Amino acid sequence: MTARGPIVVVGPPGSGKSTVGPLLANRLGKPYHDADAELEASTGRRIADIFATDGEEVFRAIEEEVVAEGLARDDGVYALGGGAVLSERTRKRLLGHIVVFLNVGMAEGVRRTGMSTARPLLAGINPRATYKALLEARLPVYRAVATVEVDTDDRSPDEVADQVVERLREGGVPESAPGNNTTEHSTKER
Numbered sequence: 001m002t003a004r005g006p007i008v009v010v011g012p013p014g015s016g017k018s019t020v021g022p023l024l025a026n027r028l029g030k031p032y033h034d035a036d037a038e039l040e041a042s043t044g045r046r047i048a049d050i051f052a053t054d055g056e057e058v059f060r061a062i063e064e065e066v067v068a069e070g071l072a073r074d075d076g077v078y079a080l081g082g083g084a085v086l087s088e089r090t091r092k093r094l095l096g097h098i099v100v101f102l103n104v105g106m107a108e109g110v111r112r113t114g115m116s117t118a119r120p121l122l123a124g125i126n127p128r129a130t131y132k133a134l135l136e137a138r139l140p141v142y143r144a145v146a147t148v149e150v151d152t153d154d155r156s157p158d159e160v161a162d163q164v165v166e167r168l169r170e171g172g173v174p175e176s177a178p179g180n181n182t183t184e185h186s187t188k189e190r
């Protein structure tokens, strides 16, 4: 399969990008990078602090720069923050990459993110409603950039990573109708 740069992992908060990313990298023998971790390392600040002090717009501008650098690498597995694909410039930069969309349903996504205060967007009074709105708004965006979509609801992180590897071996054919993808059917007979 000809694709450029790192394999990119996208999806909503709690879909498991930062958990599955390293497992996937390990299976593929590639280095792993996480955009949120790099953003915190390069700014010396926590994401929650940037949101609280400077607001989302400033965070998104920093994120766009960090992600542009990360995407320019030659290789690796690169997990983005859940909202990085909201940037049109970032979406354009994703063209030509293998982009893995880890999907998660609302109930499981809320459950996985509910224990953490590290995600300022979900810190409001009704995280369930916020998460639902976020999923509805972003699902089409994740699908538009993805070349592979994998459901994570009923899979452990290891099972998700295995499934991604299998799908990549099949040729990156999506589970369901995304935009930036190969549209022919899987060559693997089942």
Ligand SMILES: Nc1ncnc2c1ncn2[C@@H]1O[C@H](COP(=O)(O)OP(=O)(O)O)[C@@H](O)[C@H]1O
Pocket (backbone or CB within 6 Å): 011, 012, 013, 014, 015, 016, 017, 018, 019, 020, 082, 112, 113, 152, 155, 156, 157, 160
């Ligand atoms: N497939 C999974 N099954 C169960 N729990 C998961 C799964 N993937 C991730 N988690 C858990 O959900 C939480 C959020 O995972 P994380 O990798 O930080 O998601 P993301 O980076 O997409 O926001 C973590 O506590 C993680 O252990």
Ligand SMILES: O=C(O)C1=C[C@@H](OP(=O)(O)O)[C@@H](O)[C@H](O)C1
Pocket (backbone or CB within 6 Å): 011, 012, 013, 014, 017, 018, 036, 047, 080, 081, 082, 083, 084, 118, 119, 120, 121
């Ligand atoms: O969905 C989002 O807008 C965000 C997701 C977070 O990353 P994860 O998706 O890894 O939780 C982090 O980048 C920031 O809190 C904003």
Ligand SMILES: [Mg+2]
Pocket (backbone or CB within 6 Å): 017, 018, 036, 079, 080, 081
């Ligand atoms: Mg993450």
